Amino acid sequence: MSRAPFGIPEALYPPIAIPRLLDDLHEVAKFFMDFGPRMEQLTKLGEQLDASIRAAIPIAEAVNTTLEAATPVAEAVDASMKAALPLLELLQKQIEMALPLLDKLEPIAKRAVDVVGPLEGATERLGRMIDRFPGSAARTRRAAAPDLEE
Numbered sequence: 386m387s388r389a390p391f392g393i394p395e396a397l398y399p400p401i402a403i404p405r406l407l408d409d410l411h412e413v414a415k416f417f418m419d420f421g422p423r424m425e426q427l428t429k430l431g432e433q434l435d436a437s438i439r440a441a442i443p444i445a446e447a448v449n450t451t452l453e454a455a456t457p458v459a460e461a462v463d464a465s466m467k468a469a470l471p472l473l474e475l476l477q478k479q480i481e482m483a484l485p486l487l488d489k490l491e492p493i494a495k496r497a498v499d500v501v502g503p504l505e506g507a508t509e510r511l512g513r514m515i516d517r518f519p520g521s522a523a524r525t526r527r528a529a530a531p532d533l534e535e
Contacts, residue, residue, distance in 0.1 A: 515521055
């Protein structure tokens with residue numbers, strides 16, 4: 386038995402190959418029939434993509450310009466933060482030193498409030514009595530501005 390091309394026996398070659406060949410030709414024809422509309426779709430998508438990219442270019446340029454303008458500001462902020470860091474560290478140390486002192490002063494301040502609280506009424510009465518003396522500051526102010534009296 387002799388062999389046809391591709392190693393297929395001659396007896397099987399024409400009956401098997403022709404329908405397959407026709408099916409393959411049919412698929413190729415369908416591909417090329419769909420090729421035109423698909424190329425048009427691809428062309429439209431390409432044009433839309435091109436338009437989108439062209440629209441995005443000015444936006445990207447504006448962003449770039451903004452970033453270029455913001456860079457010196459960011460560098461100045463960074464330099465200011467670096468300059469402020471030693472001051473903040475010093476302030477932190479001073480606060481850490483002051484906290485124990487404030488803790489010790491708290492009971493003293495509470496005791497002072499407790500001692501001075503009962504004297505508040507006497508202080509107000511003494512102040513009103515002094516305001517009645519001739520030449521007191523309150524009388525001098527009232528005499529200088531009589532229209533402000535109640």
